[in-house]
Amino acid sequence: MKWVLFNIIILICFQISSIRSQQQYTANQVLNCKTKDEFLYTCTGHHHHHHLSCQSFLIFKSKPPFDSVTTIAALMSSNPQELARINHVTETAVFPIDKDVVIPVNCSCSDRYNYQAITTFLLSPLGKTYFIVANLTFQGLSTCSSLMHANRYSEFDLEDGFELKVPLRCACPTKDQVLSGTKYLLTYSIVFKDNVPDIARRFNVSVESVLKANGFSETDPTLFPFTTILIPLTEEPSISRRVIRPETSTVPSAKRSKSKKPLKVGVPVVCSLLVFLGVLVIYMRKGKKVQDSEEMSHSRKDLLVEIASFERIIKAFSFRELQKATKNFDHKRRIKGSVYRGEFGNQIVAVKKTGIDVSMQVNMLSKINHINLTKLYGFCMNQDSLYLVFEYMKMGSLRDWLRSGKRSKETHGFCKRVQIAMDVAHGLHYLHNFAKPMYVHNNINSSNILLDSKMRAKISNFSHARTTDHVRVLTTRIVGSRGYMAPEYVGNGSVNSKVDVYSFGVVMLELISGKDAVFIEGGQEVLLSTTMATIMDDGGNAEKELRCMIDLADEEDGSMEYAVQMMKLSLTCVKQDPESRPSMDEVVSSLVRIHVDLQRTVDRCSERIILTKSDPFNEINVCDDDEEGCNV
Structure with missing residues (x-):
């Protein structure tokens, strides 16, 4: 035995x-x-x-x-x-x-x-x-x-x-x-x-x-x-038998090489661009014939699959290049915190000094490609610090824009704010459904949403992003911004796509009400999501009270109906039970319907459904940014 x-x-x-x-x-x-x-x-x-x-x-x-x-x-x-x-x-x-x-x-x-x-x-x-x-x-x-x-x-x-x-x-x-x-x-x-x-x-x-x-x-x-x-x-490695890694172009760069090497990259890039333009032309022609949001949604999904396969090129910058671009990190070039404005010829970038272990973030940003996510151009490691080089967002964060004193229908109109919500929704929808692997941002807030010169919104700061592929992940390290974090995340560290939906709901509430996610009322700090949810539960006077919370200029009375619809959508996103919240696919569909109805109602917005040259991936632009007087 x-x-x-x-x-x-x-x-x-x-x-x-x-x-x-x-x-x-x-x-x-x-x-x-x-x-x-x-x-x-x-x-x-x-x-x-x-x-x-x-x-x-x-x-x-x-x-x-x-x-x-x-x-x-x-x-x-x-x-x-x-x-x-x-x-x-x-x-x-x-x-x-x-x-x-x-x-x-x-x-x-x-x-x-x-x-x-x-x-x-x-x-x-x-x-x-x-x-x-x-x-x-x-x-x-x-x-x-x-x-x-x-x-x-x-x-x-x-x-x-x-x-x-x-x-x-x-x-x-x-x-x-x-x-x-x-x-x-x-x-x-x-x-x-x-x-x-x-x-x-x-x-x-x-x-x-x-x-x-x-x-x-x-x-x-x-x-x-x-x-x-x-x-x-099975045998000794040999250079003659191996396929050499393709050379990649560098972006951005102040000087262009005169050698013929860029042609090796240029030909496939030009071919990809021609294919992309071909798809875009076909898509724009189809867009003119589309009469409702559902048809447009199908076209957008098909195009997003193509976009998801586009490759990104990440450059390894030298520290000397960054010093030259930022004038040795001059305080006059500081945008905010540890972020500096840099110039490479005519290309303006944002240079962010960060911690050393950001390999996951860099790896992620090298794989994703969407118009509503800030682009990473490159990185630089110097001594114990690492620098990330991003595209420059001229108008700063959404939070700063909402807080700015110059409030007018041109700068803070409801039409403009709905477009911002659409941009953010598209970015999250891409992360949750089309990125490979799929990601949860895990830190959506109005400070991490940046606005470019055309007031188009892009999601930034992916330092807390997690790959989940729609499977719940538990973490013991709770990080995030107060007022934006979903209750299940704060309570037990549960991370999945519904955490982003909750945070996005709070951002929409900020857009509609003009208030911060955490604001002072009666001498005490109050959560915006809790305040709105309480109003909604009041019963008979709920809609009247919601209307009082909506931040609209006098000239925007025609938008009130759609602002209420957007408010109600926001409140479904911030429900306590994550299973009761919509997916980002459902959120995008709802916002599309609001867009379409708003376009038909608001006289001062363009009556045409158009595709913006800078963003062919969004179905609808209620406001044509190239025309004066479009904004409500």
Whole structure:
């Protein structure tokens, strides 16, 4: 009986070791310097752990001063002759900037638990933190936490000239991988816009083998910059056999290169633009024939699917470029808080200084593309700070606009406010239904809604965004703005699309009433959503009291009916029970009907249903921004 039990235990242990035959992708956890985990690949090879070593490979992008065979080989403690051979260059070769260079290393299980290839690095003024050494110098091929474990220096005591021991992330094939023909594992460092299918094609391997080697359960998982994945190879990697990563254009830039390289990007971009214009022309022609909102909604959904596939290009700016653009972050260029106005030639941008760990936000913004979401042009990492470069929104936040003293029918008319609500609704509808993966913004408020020069609204600040794919997520870290947070989020940390619906309902109440989400009444702070809901529950005089709360100019009496409809829609969005709230799809449909009816009623708004040149994705523009006197 004992022997039977012993054999069962041995069998279970064998099965467990088989389950661990793949390395788990650690996502952006590797960017956390405080963790106790080193985030090196665990020893799961088919030889005995104490003596396990193998030939492995890394991918490094050449950047000065590490842009030659000699300097890269010294940085990685790699054999320069082998490095030159596998990259088909001479030992004196200098690589172009951002060239993919294959680095051969000897990978071993030296500490009995983790694989690593060891190199050393002398600290310089350009790299005085473990985070910078791991993620900028070694491009994620090492980790901040593994550097802290491997060296005796405190993160606050690093000085020029200190020699650091640098564990590089590598791995040896497992028994199952060897049996399936894998001879080598290559460590690939993720950059913006990378995805598993493209990486697999680049190295001429199957998507399934890459997914299995990294423990992915999804077919197209989210990848984070400065992290690595393993590529199983049946033969040595060769530049001649790999598909080189396509060069990308940079935006914005004050100077245009005179070289022919941009043509490689220009041709597909022009083709995409022609296709887009073709779709737009067809859509505009169809729009003239559309008579009701439902037909327009179907057309919009079809077009949104096309838009969701458009790719974004994110640029890595140098700190010197940002200093020049902002005049060294002059206080006169400060917009608000840590946001500065920058200029790249004729292009105006907003430069925001932020915390170091925003990889998820940057990764998200590189994948989404919608007219009602602020665009991220690029980023810059300098010392312990990270800078994000966004499109410039001339009119500032919705909150500031609502609070501004110059209130008039031209600037604060109901027509204009309904358009703003439509813009925000479209942005959220895109995030909830068309982004891949789908997102919850999780911090909608009037300060995070920005207005451009044409008073079109765009959602900003995605630092608290979460991927949910319509599944509830629980969090213990409650963050947000008072007056906007849904009760289930405050109560138990539940995050799903209905949290955004609640916050959007509060924003609509602000638009209609002109009041803040939290305002003073009778010497006490009052929540706008609670006040409005209480009025609605009063019964007989509810609608009369609601009308008193609506902020309309005297000339806008014809809009009152639609303002009440919008108020009632807002109140359904802020219901206590999330299941009783509408989806953003339903909200958009309701706003479309209000738009259509308002257009037919208000004499001073254009009687034509048009498509704005700057935003072909919104079905209806009640107000034509190009015509004077359109606003009520």
